[in-house]
Amino acid sequence: MNWRITDPAHLLSAMRISLVQGGQFLAGRIAPDGPILRERNVSYVHKATWGMHAAGIEHGTISRLLDWVGENALQDNGDFYFAEELPEYKDFQRVYRPLNFCKVAAWIDHPLAREQRVIDRILQYQHEPSGGVFHYIGDDPQRAEQPATIGTLTTTFFGHLMIALDMRPRATSAGDWVCRWVDANHPHMPEGHLYTQTTPGGELVTEVAAGERISKMVDTRHPKQEFWQAGTAMAYLAVLYDVMRTDWGVAESDVRPYLDAALALLDFESTMPLDTYLWPSKCKIGWGAGELLRVLVRHEPGDTKTIEKAYRVAERVAVFTFLDNQFPDGGWSWMHYPLSEQIPEMAFSYKPLKQSVRVPPARIEGSQTIFLPREEITGEFLGELKAIERGVAAWLNAGG
Secondary structure (H helix, E strand, O other), rough: OOOOOOOHHHHHHHHHHHHHHHHHHHOEOOOOOOOEOOOHHHHHHHHHHHHHHHHHOOOOHHHHHHHHHHHHHHHHOEEEEEOOHHHHHOOOOOOOOHHHHHHHHHHOHHHHHHHHHHHOOOOHOOOOOOOOOOOOOOOOOOOOOOOOEEEEHHHHHHHHHHHHOOOOHOOOOOHHHHHHHHHHOOOOOHHHHOEEEEHHHHHHHOOOOOOOOOHEEEOOOOOOOOOHHHHHHHHHHHHHHHHHHOEEEEEEEHHHHHHHHHHHHHHHOOOOOHHHHHHHHHHHHHHHHHHHHHHHHHOOOOOHHHHHHHHHHHHHHHHHHHHOOOOOOOOOEEEEEOOOOOOHHHHHOOOOEEEEEEOOOOOOOOOOOOEEOHHHHHHHHHHHHHHHHHHHHHHOOOOO
């Protein structure tokens, strides 16, 4: 027990308060009092819907966001964006953003999740030979532009949407890609390295030039990295394993590789130093550990050592990444998301001191960063915090 930072029941209570406060913050940021449904940028909506759902905001409010994005940002080709959005939003996150809000639409049975033009377009992003999912394929549905690499982010979020839509072969194919990605990293993880991209042919990209480290790999030394790479994979693999066993009736022996791959990532994460949990991009690690905790309690209740390992990681994200960094108004800070590890913005700290951060509150012109507004960060953190809350609740209910 000495490795616990908090009492689990106390942590559970604090997380539930945090969820309510965060949900109220997001609800209060809807126009005319805030930028949600006012700013012509899908980034103010896509994760806000997830966070509102996690925080228990009424579905009618969430539907307003989904109605707005469908009426204002849906393009003829089935993509969502505003023409005036900058490329880092409109193109770099082209399919990622609808993968977020479309899964929420499916959860609350909103018509957007049944819009065939939208679903057909999203399916085009999956590279069918591998199951991986591209982040951008151009504008013409008749002529897909294939990028040089595939990553975990869009592949895993695509998988969650496929589960929500009960499109089982597509969901399984995405999970298979993630398993192969983990397998390809097995020789590197004991050395403290996780490479984050593959070619469409499945080859792990291990050549990392100066300035590319933050986008192509994660290690167990640097405190500011894309830690979410392992987290989003853990979360999807755990959810897929659970759904296939519980809802789809697939034999445990056939789905065990998904859980084993998630546990390999948990082992990698467990070697991380404590200061890595102060960086906002640790957020999806909490999602992954929370889902693993819930799934292990459900399916592997006798494996107390692994359950405690999952709790240990989830607890650290909950305390240091989420609860300690939440402002009194219920929201979290904006972020200048770095696209290179060699830029001055890497020096920014998002740890509030006396309820403030010394970080510019708006986009920095000419910066190699993507400005992420508070509404987006808060929505994501709430969605992931909810996974930890569910995992800890399941563990305590089982006598943990």
